[in-house]
């Protein structure tokens with residue numbers, strides 16, 4: 501390998517943001533906050549340790565994921581409740597908002613829809629910021645722990661990775677086989693997980709989540725949502741996942757309805773305006 505004489509000059513080129521997001525539609529956070537203030541709890545679902553819980557949230561309602569009993573990370577999937585081919589698009593959410601999400605940022609849906617599915621309205625871990633290792637919470641960089649990678653790296657047959665938990669929960673909810681449900685499981689929002697990339701090798705890392713019982717992340721549902729949350733077998737993800745080794749706790753998902761009229765002026769977002777002709 502030959503290092504070019506202008507190597508340092510090339511490295512010194514300043515980066516530009518791939519997707520400047522100043523032109524994104526801005527959510528009315530004050531309206532959402534006022535609606536949340538008067539909202540009433542309509543249901544509670546528990547994701548048991550190493551299992552997933554399924555919930556439905558109508559457009560214009562809220563859902564809140566809460567840590568209970570002990571520090572625990574959750575893997576979240578979201579679908580359009582009427583058409584599960586529209587689902588959370590973690591890669592595009594990352595491209596638009598960065599590696600980790602917090603209050604005011606949104607979870608975007610897959611092509612050809614590309615619209616906000618949910619907006620984060622409360623994040624009790626918002627104080628964490630970015631730590632000395634480059635770690636932060638609620639990432640859209642991990643995929644979800646899964647039995648295929650476990651088998652690839654360790655030859656294991658483990659059935660309670662988040663991928664399998666989400667597959668089982670969706671299959672049971674829809675009354676379909678695991679084989680039919682599995683293709684609908686997708687890359688997640690890692691709720692409460694503390695992750696980053698190492699500076700020296702660029703590897704994906706995790707560390708003990710700062711989450712404590714009572715911490716929560718609250719979303720406004722922009723469209724009718726079907727959701728599933730897996731209580732990751734990694735527990736707080738301080739050491740390992742894809743096994744039964746870690747201490748693992750349940751998580752709670754609460755759904756909330758605002759008072760009638762609390763969202764006057766709000767409209768559920770339309771699908772992407774791209775005409776889909778692709779130049780043909």
Ligand SMILES: [Zn+2]
Nearest residue numbers: 645662732733
């Ligand atoms: Zn997991």
